[in-house]
Amino acid sequence: MQVAALTMNAPAQADAPLAQDRLEQAFLEEMLKYCNLQKGKDDFSGGYGEEHFSSFLTREYAARLSARLDLGLGELR
Template sequence: MIPPVSTIPQTTPTEMKLRNAAIELEANFLSEMLKGAGLGQSPDGFGGGTGEDQFSSLLRLEQARAMAKAGGIGLAETLYQALKDTSDDP
């Protein structure tokens, strides 16, 4: 059996909630940045209408979530550390 390269530190349920909240915040931020960059805008040639515009926002959010879960731009980790530090204070 091959030992793991690194072990994942054990986290408490509170830490998991904080990490998930931080990832979701980063995902929403990235989604807005992708929107500003024009990702998901329907091209004029296809004419998908209102439905296409609504579903493109959902696609953009899911793409941003995938980016954030893969490490994103580091915002989630910074938020997580800040939230963790404040939750440790008595």
């Protein structure tokens, strides 16, 4: 039996988002929160569950938008 040496450094992932991509995603997420996109008025909208899980949907919308858009926040220094 062989035991591999343990290291504290995690292997770098090829598809790990850069800091500027995460910043753009966070910016877009806050803008989408401000717009209140999920506020529906039909019979199946509202309630505690929708309020609780709407942040996940907003985060996913922001991730998809930031993947398609380049806001140029990484060039600000």
